Amino acid sequence: MAEGPEPASEDFSICTDELHEGIESSSSKFADDTKLGKAQQRLKERYRLGSLLGRGGFGSVFAATRLSDGAPVAIKRVPQNRVHHWGELLLEWVELPNDILMVLERPEHCQDLHHFIRARGFLSEGVARQLFHQVLEAVWHCTSCGVLHRDIKPENILVDLATGQAKLLDFGCGTYLQEAAYTHFAGTPSYSPPEWTRFGWYYGEPATIWSLGIVLHQMVCGEHPFRRDQNISWDHQLSLPQRLSPECQDLIRQCLSMLDVERPSLEEVFCHPWMQDIHLP
Known part of the structure; x- marks a missing residue:
């Protein structure tokens, strides 16, 4: 890495x-x-x-x-x-x-999640739930092995169009997981957490949850929750479509909490009500 x-x-x-x-x-x-x-x-x-x-x-x-x-x-x-x-x-x-x-x-008949979403406008909650659960499992496996990916985004998630299986790719920005704060950023700036932008540090799991929240938003809304080059204010109010279920809205809002200590852990995301009744391919 x-x-x-x-x-x-x-x-x-x-x-x-x-x-x-x-x-x-x-x-x-x-x-x-x-x-x-x-x-x-x-x-x-x-x-x-x-x-x-x-x-x-x-x-x-x-x-x-x-x-x-x-x-x-x-x-x-x-x-x-x-x-x-x-x-x-x-x-x-x-x-x-x-x-x-x-x-x-090199899997064949696959499409990265960015293009998979763009071709459909946005994903239904059922499809998004299945894919998001697989991404969570991949991230969980990485952390259990002591690895921090640091560049989780739709372009780095590959979807098998035949089976619906998702794979997390590109560990070029990866590093070893540590308990102390990181003071060096590697990854895509638009997926960096607000604590990095404001303070110049971040902790591994909260930063991962932030990027996962952005990915989930892109899945069900079809777009990044923050405009390009937009400075995220600490009183930012996230606007979500009314068509989304209350459970889905709640999970997105939790993952995109401005304070890192208020974001859920990976285990808590797995246990969130919206993540139940998964039917994996």
């Missing part, structure tokens, strides 16, 4: 041969490097590289196919100086002189 500056927005204009060129460039500079030669050969023997999928502040991601069984994978190219802590990777990695290539799972 990386502890670094806030990731930049995705840029799809770069050449799709970037990964190939990066490998070839490294190879020409380090022709006598046996380790590099073996790494490059292993990559070519196991995977067929495809097109660029996207690029963010922590690296570029390319489509690929595992030759042994035809499984779709994603290969992420990350500069070595952006990686400070290592956890377990899903499939494997290849180390180059200046970069690390991470081979990751």
Whole structure:
């Protein structure tokens, strides 16, 4: 996991041969490097590289196919100086002189939650409840493993269009969970809690609950609860559509409490009345 500056927005204009060129460039500079030669050969023997999928502040991601069984994978190219802590990777990695290539799972027939919501305007409470519960379970698993994601937003949640299963992605801003306050922010500014904006610190769980509240609002309302670049005042009154059930409105308001001590814990969110009667895919 990386502890670094806030990731930049995705840029799809770069050449799709970037990964190939990066490998070839490294190879020409380090022709006598046996380790590099073996790494490059292993990559070519196991995977067929495809097109660029996207690029963010922590690296570029390319489509690929595992030759042994035809499984779709994603290969992420990350500069070595952006990686400070290592956890377990899903499939494997290849180390180059200046970069690390991470081979990751690439689910097909999926859509990120941002586009999933936008295509529908907003989600019914039933659909939102199922997806939100799965996101909560993913966040709960992360925290139980001592990991703080720090960039929970619809763009980082993948929805399987066939099964309705949701997955939490992109741990580039993740760090180790700690009891003390964090004084460094990594993530998307529009999902940062008000205590960070005003005081320059935040605690892991309350900040996570704040971002989850924004995600839930986006699910059932179709939009971010706060306008872009808007400074959230401490007396801000959140306006919610009357069509939402009282239970749904209550959960959103609790998660978006201005005071971090007034936000519910993850366990309390799970136990909230709106989260009951879940029918998972």
